[in-house]
Amino acid sequence: MAKKQKIDFPVFNLNKDDNKMENFSDMGKWEDIDRKELFIYTSIDCSAKSKIAAFDIDGTIIKTKSGARFPKNGDDWEFYFHNIPYHLKKLYEENFKIVFFTNQSGLGKDPYKIKEFKRKVENILTKISLPIQVFFATGKTIYRKPLPGMWNTLVDLKNDGVAIDLNTSFYVGDAAGREKNWAPKRNKDHACVDRLFALNIGIKFYTPEEYFLKAKQVPYIMPEFDPRNLSVSHYPDIKYSKPNVILMVGGPGSGKSYFCKKVLIPNGYTHINRDKLGSWQKCVKSLEESLQLQQNCVIDNTNLDKESRARFIEVAKKI
Incomplete structure (x- = not known):
């Protein structure tokens, strides 16, 4: 444990009405x-x-x-x-x-x-x-x-x-x-x-x-989970007799797009993303068109509720 250091915290005193600003x-x-x-x-x-x-x-x-x-x-x-x-x-x-x-x-x-x-x-x-x-x-x-x-x-x-x-x-x-x-x-x-x-x-x-204050760095604790330490995963090659549809589910920033870009797109999956297409209707249409061309697809949206997922599941069932 590093030696504790004394740090002074000077106070900048404002006049009583210094924070009252108008016409900004x-x-x-x-x-x-x-x-x-x-x-x-x-x-x-x-x-x-x-x-x-x-x-x-x-x-x-x-x-x-x-x-x-x-x-x-x-x-x-x-x-x-x-x-x-x-x-x-x-x-x-x-x-x-x-x-x-x-x-x-x-x-x-x-x-x-x-x-x-x-x-x-x-x-x-x-x-x-x-x-x-x-x-x-x-x-x-x-x-x-x-x-x-x-x-x-x-x-x-x-x-x-x-x-x-x-x-x-x-x-x-x-x-x-x-x-x-x-x-x-x-x-x-x-x-x-x-x-x-x-x-x-x-x-x-x-x-x-x-x-x-140019103070020296003090000890700190990082989260127990560090994604940088994850081992490199090798995903099995899976062959399908029909086009395959993967439906991503998760909140913003949870790694869905990262996984798509690193794993699925390089393996030939058509990337269907609402941020790019603008609406779920366009995503559904893109899925229908891709499946008609016998292409594997990944739906890279949050898809957090049953209604959102059902739109794509119904299309996939028609393959």
């Missing part, structure tokens, strides 16, 4: 995707860059001003360390694009809570006074860390086609799997999702103390 709409824009599962704010001068400096928000950029574990309202915040604006400004000058990624499932679909959190984000960005892009996930879907949905959205849609350099990009977050007393009188981290988020993306990871 002309500084950038909000948008949402996937039925408000993901909200994105982009500052008006935020431009695409190959280097990404990414940060969590709560417990990394800010903490509660009240000292409570959870904020009492949208104004209950202050910077986690006093030098955070300085570091972010330095990154901006070094041609990094600054991006915040945060899980906010507690907001749910509550319009008032979402509006308040947006106001809180706007106040934080106004205080930092730099072009920044913010992603926050409201549900427990592919966008929720440690799944890479928010990052993939940045790569695919929100960086203007500029390729991101994974070697120079990094992510900073407080959910790092550190045990109780990793620093004097500090509780264990509530999770390890920030460390795993960076691992899933393939970029360097730092805790707030490591990045902003």
Whole structure:
């Protein structure tokens, strides 16, 4: 066990009304995707860059001003360390694009809570006074860390086609799997999702103390299950007298598409995916056409309910 190190946590004191900001709409824009599962704010001068400096928000950029574990309202915040604006400004000058990624499932679909959190984000960005892009996930879907949905959205849609350099990009977050007393009188981290988020993306990871205070790395605990340690599986060759249909079932990010791309498609399966085709009706039609051509098929959708599965099972029964 590494020797415990003393870490000072300076407080950045805001004036009473510093968090009261108005007329922010002309500084950038909000948008949402996937039925408000993901909200994105982009500052008006935020431009695409190959280097990404990414940060969590709560417990990394800010903490509660009240000292409570959870904020009492949208104004209950202050910077986690006093030098955070300085570091972010330095990154901006070094041609990094600054991006915040945060899980906010507690907001749910509550319009008032979402509006308040947006106001809180706007106040934080106004205080930092730099072009920044913010992603926050409201549900427990592919966008929720440690799944890479928010990052993939940045790569695919929100960086203007500029390729991101994974070697120079990094992510900073407080959910790092550190045990109780990793620093004097500090509780264990509530999770390890920030460390795993960076691992899933393939970029360097730092805790707030490591990045902003240059503290040494402390011991941490990774999940017991590590998919990187799975042995390589060899699937048997199975021959069918009729075309074969495989119906994938599982939530977003559970590995369905990965299995299709790594195992089934290389073995000649026609890949039928709603994300690509746009509707279940088009998926059913694609299955019918593929089976008429005597092709093996895989239906790569979530297919979580009986009704969804039945549409494809009925077509397959007609072979």
